[in-house]
Amino acid sequence: MLSVHTSPLDQPGTGDAGGLNVYVTDLSRALARAGARVEIFTRATSSLQPDLVELDGGDARVLVRHIPAGPFEGLDKNDLPGQLCAFTAGVLRTEAGRAASYYDVVHSHYWLSGQVGWLAADRWDVPLVHTMHTLAKVKNAALAPGDTPEPAGRVIGEEQVVAAADALVANTAQEAGDLVDLYGADPASLHVVAPGVDLDLFHPASPSADGVDRLRERLGLPTGVPIVLFAGRIQALKAPDVLVRALAVLAATGRPVPVLVVLGGPSGRPTALRELRGLATVSGVGQQVLFRPPVPRAELADWFRAVDLVAMPSRSESFGLVAAEAQASGTPVVAAAIGGLRSVVQDGVTGRLVPSHDPADWADALADLLADDAGRLVLARGARRAGAGLGWDAAAEQVLKVYALAAQRRRG
Numbered sequence: 001m002l003s004v005h006t007s008p009l010d011q012p013g014t015g016d017a018g019g020l021n022v023y024v025t026d027l028s029r030a031l032a033r034a035g036a037r038v039e040i041f042t043r044a045t046s047s048l049q050p051d052l053v054e055l056d057g058g059d060a061r062v063l064v065r066h067i068p069a070g071p072f073e074g075l076d077k078n079d080l081p082g083q084l085c086a087f088t089a090g091v092l093r094t095e096a097g098r099a100a101s102y103y104d105v106v107h108s109h110y111w112l113s114g115q116v117g118w119l120a121a122d123r124w125d126v127p128l129v130h131t132m133h134t135l136a137k138v139k140n141a142a143l144a145p146g147d148t149p150e151p152a153g154r155v156i157g158e159e160q161v162v163a164a165a166d167a168l169v170a171n172t173a174q175e176a177g178d179l180v181d182l183y184g185a186d187p188a189s190l191h192v193v194a195p196g197v198d199l200d201l202f203h204p205a206s207p208s209a210d211g212v213d214r215l216r217e218r219l220g221l222p223t224g225v226p227i228v229l230f231a232g233r234i235q236a237l238k239a240p241d242v243l244v245r246a247l248a249v250l251a252a253t254g255r256p257v258p259v260l261v262v263l264g265g266p267s268g269r270p271t272a273l274r275e276l277r278g279l280a281t282v283s284g285v286g287q288q289v290l291f292r293p294p295v296p297r298a299e300l301a302d303w304f305r306a307v308d309l310v311a312m313p314s315r316s317e318s319f320g321l322v323a324a325e326a327q328a329s330g331t332p333v334v335a336a337a338i339g340g341l342r343s344v345v346q347d348g349v350t351g352r353l354v355p356s357h358d359p360a361d362w363a364d365a366l367a368d369l370l371a372d373d374a375g376r377l378v379l380a381r382g383a384r385r386a387g388a389g390l391g392w393d394a395a396a397e398q399v400l401k402v403y404a405l406a407a408q409r410r411r412g
Helices: 019-033 077-096 110-124 136-140 152-164 173-183 212-219 240-252 272-282 297-306 321-328 359-370 373-388 392-411
Strands: 038-043 052-054 062-067 106-109 128-131 167-170 190-192 227-231 259-263 289-292 309-312 333-336 351-354
Touching: 019 038, 019 062, 019 106, 019 321, 019 392, 038 077, 062 077, 077 110, 106 110, 110 128, 110 152, 128 152, 128 392, 136 152, 136 173, 152 173, 167 173, 167 392, 173 190, 190 392, 212 297, 227 240, 227 297, 227 321, 240 259, 240 272, 240 359, 272 289, 297 321, 309 321, 309 359, 321 333, 321 373, 333 359, 351 359, 351 373, 359 373
Parallel strands: 038 062, 106 128, 128 167, 167 190, 227 259, 227 309, 259 289, 309 333, 333 351
Antiparallel strands: 052 062
């Protein structure tokens, strides 16, 4: 596994850590349970990081290798293309120290890793399997006002990886279609594999668990009021500003204003959190918006269970792992009707899809659902049923089949 720009050991919800981290970590664990041995290569970001770490402490089936490439600190993701040569050299040296060819497949994640994987797979004569996670052309077509488009260098790099890969793993049929239509991908190389959910963590509360009020008290949340949760990185792409503006619309129109919890940290711009706080204050809803830092995934399910709705107003999502995890925890999701979210959230069954990013539309959707306790309970039941079928072991089984097909394709 190659994950150049973000480590599976990083805390999701801050910096560049998010769904990709969870995907790489949980897929690797599931592959190991299926009998594979997995090594994850990622860029070292501290001199204190050991060269080699067992992912789950004592389980050598999944190893994380930290590869020095450029300064440990101070590098933005957009600076990393200049360090790909150094990273590739570190990856190749690892295999060169072994007596015989060690790896059977290279699975790269995100275009930066794909550039490294392209060279490594060619050197080792093994198949290259690539998962994009996000696509620059899709993101650039759905930019938030004032947001910076992805650079041309990334677009070119993605096109090269698409052409070089023996197999491409897409999260949804929509993403597969985008790869064909926007990048000219060979349909024969495409395989749709939906990501999984860690069902040991993300499941509805057991009958013996504390009630919602006690859970909220434990998390430091108010009781007896409707709460909407946004969990993710604070950046324009994830559009938490849409939710703040929606609360302002509710206040201006005299409707009840729920509490909005923003669970995450800034990404892209260090001022993103301060700007969102300022928007809430200027919009007159500062008292209704609670900001909390990201939490370990073992605790995240409790936050999902403690709220009435989880909201995902993202402008682009290849899948939307937060939505899948929230639904598996038994909580309905209100999501933008874009990208992978249209596959994860079943409108009227597990949640609500909002057809725009207009705060007025989001205000209406939130108000309607929060006022309808019986309807929300029906959605919660649908969310539980949908989430129960999303395990990582099934995803790993499909990915192993992709590896085998990629090897056949490479042999020609």
